[in-house]
Amino acid sequence: MFDGIQRRLVSVWFPRLASDRVLRLCPIEGPFVLTLKQQNANRIYCLNDAALREGLHRGMSYADARAFCPELQSQEAAPEQDQRFLRVLVRWAERYCPWVGLEEDNGLVMDITGSSHLFGGEAALLADMRARLMRAGVSVQLGLADTRGAAWALARHGEGVAPSGAALSAIKTLPVAALRIDDKTSLSLQRLGLRTIGDLAGAARGPLTRRFGPSLLMRLDQALGDLGEEISPHAPPPHYAVRMTLPEPIGLIGDVTAGTERLLQQLCSKLKDQEMGARQLCLTLRRVDQGHQQVELRLARALRDAQRILPLFERGLSEIDAGFGIDQMRLEATQVEVVPVKQISHVADGSKDQVDDLISRLGTRIGLESILRFLPADSHIPERSFLLAAAAYSDPAPPWGMGQSRPICLFPAEAMAATGPHPPKRFRWRRMSLSTARVTGPERIAPEWWLEDENWRSGLRDYWQVDTHQGRRLWLFHTPQNPGWFVQGEFA
Known part of the structure; x- marks a missing residue:
């Protein structure tokens, strides 16, 4: 409890997150599975309801699944895309409360303390969430309780709501696996006759601690609220944008360039703190007549040096129409890349930076994709011994170590x-x-x-x-x- 208010947490579980993501974009009738290579075998990673009804399950060999279900359709899984989709769901869930965190690879945890009344109560909030997700083609199971452990158990083993202060009565009939313990411990408890959480809560704690260690009872106490559990919301990604509102409208190129330089210094400082570099920039100029003009800049390399970037804006700024004046400027890095800190050396060569700046300047006129470089290819056939790549998206190759000379x-x-x-x-x-x-x-x-x-x-x-x-x-x-x-x- 804090400030006299009982904390209320919602556990959101997406049992078929990966398959739902794929089927939302391309609906398929009949059994469907996503496969992933595990332990030198192609196994089922996720499956839809139709595949479940055919007796298939996760971890099953894909060859065995085809034998059971000849009409089975499949596609290769993409776990990284599933995680991006889960982060999109985090942003969506923030419409119900400002505190949303990730829970494992296929779930969310939400702190709705003090926000449920905005949706007509807890039951109405959960019903609205379920209806919206089902319309979007995403299967979901929800659990609501005072603790994260109890909400997790209800979402995955029953889907229900635990009244405030009554966590044990709500989850006592659930299996011990609902306490977020490993399968080995769960099987051992069942062999001892402790099949439900209620059985475990009524058992002597000393023998359990000696046999299973402190982690088992820690999970039980966390679910019942007798032991606190540290939880953190999902941190939103940093937003690389700066803005400046001018007291008086400006229109001269020199004034716009000076404003751009000031914005670049602020933006590059933020990029440096995050060890990132800008690959694409967008400068938006708002005029007093509410019109907007944009100057986009694509760089051959990710940069966070304001003095190198500013001259590259020269051509774009020279073509703007200030109208009756510009009263607001906004600079955003629309595409960023990781640029780790490098050791400064007295023998550093700046020729590479000059080439990158030249490619950026030419790219603003003819497009970065039009500037190509030759790279060596792994082939002794003359026609295949090289390939062409965009200079902005490839690194120069070391000297070609060919044993025989080749014609130019x-x-x-x-x-x-x-x-x-x-x-x-x-x-x-x-x-x-x-x-x-x-x-x-x-x-x-x-x-x-x-x-x-x-x-x-x-x-x-x-x-x-x-x-x-x-x-x-x-x-x-x-x-x-x-x-x-x-x-x-x-x-x-």
Whole structure:
């Protein structure tokens, strides 16, 4: 009790949270399960009512489930998406009370002390919650009591309401597993004849403590309210936004830039405290005529340095129309990333920061996705030895450790007139007559047999570097299995 008011807690249990999340977006008729690989086997992670009626259960092998139910439909589980959905439900539950916390991986705990009268009482509040969740396609079981342990037990083993000060009478008929104890302890208690919470509460405490340790009676005392239990609400995620209201409207670019700099300093200070960096920023300018203008900035790297970010706003600020003046400015980091603190070194190289700033500047004009870089790929086939990636969303690769040199210009293989296994002394290519000056090679490359590639159906290739008297440095290859000569690249 606090301030003369008895605390009232609601335990909200979503028995089919994962499957409900999927079926809300894509309804499926009939048995449906989500599977997850556990202990080197694909097992049922969550299932709907139709699958339960077929005799399936959690932890069951998916192969056995298909044998029992041939029409079973399935999908791979995504626990991280389930947790995001649960955090969305936390925000939804705050409409009933300001104190909402997470309970395990599929439940919530709510402190409705002093707020139930706003919804017509406890029964009306629970009925409203159940109706709204059922309409949204989310299965739920609710328990209400003075303690968290009793509310948890009622939600998962009976779904009911314990009157104030009567926790024991409300949960005494429930099984001992409702005390949040492990399965081994629960089975041992049942073998001793202690099958319900009432049986356990009436048993001698000394022998129970000697046999099961203090944790069993601690859970019992917490459920009955004889022992306090520390609980904390779910902390909302930090909001990275700052705002400034101006006493007089402004319209000059210099004034707007100065205001933006001040907002950036405040925002970067907040980001630094959380070890985060902004990847995307949105500056909203409100005019005196209630109109709004926005300047968006996407960065090649997550930053929290106001002096580096401010010049990148220059182009966007130069295009704003202040109208009769701007009286409010708001800056928000709409996308953030973790940027841990780094050790400062006297040999730090700022060239990488300059490249990132250049990519950000170019990205404001042509889009960050249009700026690409080459990265090495794990393949010895020339055409597959590299890949293209957006420079803003990839890190530069270390120097390519290739044992053999490669031409700077690579193109599809072009046939040339020549015979024999060695490069000819004279040959024609692209209507040019060339004569060989120096030859290096061969380098034999075998096709990747596990991939289908029409260009490599001729089999092995022997590559040669050929320097010509005319100044061309070409990359030629010969196909021994299907004799022929081709040019595929040119060195600088």
